[in-house]
Amino acid sequence: MALTDKQDMFCREYLIDLNATQAAIRAGYSAKTANRTASENLSKPDIQSRIAELKAQRNDLVGINATYVLNRLVEIDQMDVLDILTSTGELKPVSQWPKVWRTTLSGLDVVEMTAEGNSAALLKKIKWPDKVKNLELLGKHIDVNAFKETVDHKSSDGTMTPQPTIIQLLPVEPKS
Structure with missing residues (x-):
């Protein structure tokens, strides 16, 4: 689906400050409903694609990339x-x-x-x-995992299903 002129303007305005509500207002949408309209616009795949395309163009112009x-x-x-x-x-x-x-x-x-x-x-x-923050960013780039803060919740069989805990009871010798 092709974007309307107003939607395309929203995409361009969004790149100014990444504020969707203000972008909607600047693009000509009603200020009363700008928040809702902005949210709806950002959820549309065509608008997401256009924003990504515009970001890529801007990055090419200024020479900013991962390298x-x-x-x-x-x-x-x-x-x-x-x-x-x-x-x-x-x-x-x-x-x-x-x-x-x-x-x-x-x-x-x-x-x-x-x-x-x-x-x-x-x-x-x-x-x-x-x-330190700089090294953290470098580490994340090369996937060092030294800064990983996740907990693996998988059980030994690879599923997310908790396994029953087996408790072995030892016989107790009677006291004399």
């Missing part, structure tokens, strides 16, 4: 603080940092502190990306 994401995770994993320090342990000027450092840090705080009659001192604080 890009994996390469970035590897870059982050291999970040070494020595890349941004001089031989005396001072921070290099930011312009001399490798690109991965300039594009990945969570934050960089520089505070100038002065005391009356003393010279100024700079306090520099670097906020690293979350390396």
Whole structure:
């Protein structure tokens, strides 16, 4: 089934912020029923296919794919603080940092502190990306299963049917 112009507009608007209700309103559906309409639209296979198609087109345009994401995770994993320090342990000027450092840090705080009659001192604080989360994402990509948090509920015969527990009673010697 071909999409109506309004449904196609809904798909395009949905990609803006992934907010289906707002996408429905922006596409011209009634604000009163936008929530219900959005839910109905997202349940339709043709609309799901169109959204997937539009996402793929957008990803191709910006060059984002699984290889890009994996390469970035590897870059982050291999970040070494020595890349941004001089031989005396001072921070290099930011312009001399490798690109991965300039594009990945969570934050960089520089505070100038002065005391009356003393010279100024700079306090520099670097906020690293979350390396543990990064490794978890890498592990999930290659299916390490080190981070798997599932419980296997299958019984020994491979079914989900619980097996009866057999309790062996041992004879009790009478007390004399």
